[in-house]
Amino acid sequence: EAQVTQNPRYLITVTGKKLTVTCSQNMNHEYMSWYRQDPGLGLRQIYYSMNVEVTDKGDVPEGYKVSRKEKRNFPLILESPSPNQTSLYFCASSFGNPVEQYFGPGTRLTVT
């Protein structure tokens, strides 16, 4: 089944403890992207990757890191999480430029 998977789906952590949210797609998509969704602020793009080893900042990249060492995986790294990074995070992927984006199920992160 073609899909975008994220792990973990739910995470509660404390301020300053490094964490990684994984994203994997099995559709051989070139494009992958991370978003966060907050009430009243909508869906905002954090980072995106047009292909392996090619990443770029979205609208809200501060406090996040990404890497794209292989085509199927695009992990999101929070080196020192803070409470303002409490949010619902989505990973998406697409063929090409991108064209049609497919979203993962989301990761709900709480930082206390």
Place this chain on the structure above:
Amino acid sequence: KQEVTQIPAALSVPEGENLVLNCSFTDSAIYNLQWFRQDPGKGLTSLLLIQSSQREQTSGRLNASLDKSSGRSTLYIAASQPGDSATYLCAVLPISKAGKSTFGDGTTLTVKP
């Protein structure tokens, strides 16, 4: 900077009614526009994708149109059903910055039986 606005923020209609959701964007130099559906606490499901060279796309009871000159897209839902209740989001990708995506805040639709 691209801004995407969706009006109304919320809409409640009786079952069977036809309805239109609106999406406006400030920069008409877009690569494509995509409509999504999001159920509470869930991920986004792609509904329709309109390339910049297209005027509309149809899927079942859904029809999306695109007018780049006016910076508008509409999502038409025919014969609405309670199962259509969800939040509908639009997203645009600019020509100038491939890969950078901007979403509207969404319209929350409630279809009453």
